[in-house]
Amino acid sequence: MIEFLEVKENKEEYMPLLLIADEQEDMVKKYLYRGRVFLLIDDGVKSICVVTDEGKGELEIKNIASYPSSQKKGYGKKLIEFIEKKFKGEFNKIIVGTGRGTNTVNFYKKCGFIESFIVKDFFIDNYDHEIIENGVKLIDMQYLEKTI
Numbered sequence: 486m487i488e489f490l491e492v493k494e495n496k497e498e499y500m501p502l503l504l505i506a507d508e509q510e511d512m513v514k515k516y517l518y519r520g521r522v523f524l525l526i527d528d529g530v531k532s533i534c535v536v537t538d539e540g541k542g543e544l545e546i547k548n549i550a551s552y553p554s555s556q557k558k559g560y561g562k563k564l565i566e567f568i569e570k571k572f573k574g575e576f577n578k579i580i581v582g583t584g585r586g587t588n589t590v591n592f593y594k595k596c597g598f599i600e601s602f603i604v605k606d607f608f609i610d611n612y613d614h615e616i617i618e619n620g621v622k623l624i625d626m627q628y629l630e631k632t633i
């Protein structure tokens with residue numbers, strides 16, 4: 486049976502899973518402590534998601550990851566559905582930023598997100614090394630959004 490659990494203490498315990506989505510630890514720490522952390526559990530932890538209150542009724546997904554052996558099994562989508570239900574009424578919209586031109590954009594589109602705006606050179610300006618995802622060098626951040 487699938488369960489969802491909020492992590493309120495010792496959030497760093499999940500750093501290895503968080504680093505799958507965001508490989509620079511100091512960048513993860515920028516949002517981990519002010520964020521709310523949720524796990525999807527199905528006979529063990531399968532996925533994690535960190536969301537932050539960005540004001541103006543916007544909830545931002547800062548990190549979402551499923552363990553490699555648990556990807557493409559529907560867990561990521563279920564975790565987003567859980568977040569939507571939990572925060573509906575409290576927030577108007579969920580926003581998320583990811584590498585422009587990556588496959589992850591398609592994951593969010595499958596979850597009902599639409600493209601909103603681009604932050605030029607985000608990965609060049611904010612990370613201390615090149616980030617390569619499936620052979621694509623990340624440069625710009627593509628934001629997507631979903632009204633809830």
Ligand SMILES: CC(C)(COP(=O)(O)OP(=O)(O)OC[C@H]1O[C@@H](n2cnc3c(N)ncnc32)[C@H](O)[C@@H]1OP(=O)(O)O)[C@@H](O)C(=O)NCCC(=O)NCCS
Pocket residue numbers: 505506507532548549550551552555556557558559560561562563582583584588589591592593595
């Ligand atoms: C992106 C990620 C969180 C998706 O989680 P997941 O558990 O694999 O997602 P799901 O199985 O629920 O996928 C939902 C849908 O999106 C599709 N999808 C998942 N990952 C995808 C990808 N990388 N590219 C394209 N489509 C993808 C699935 O095929 C599925 O489509 P369907 O509904 O037609 O079957 C996961 O692949 C992951 O941890 N990736 C590495 C970390 C990462 O890049 N995180 C995002 C950083 S912004």
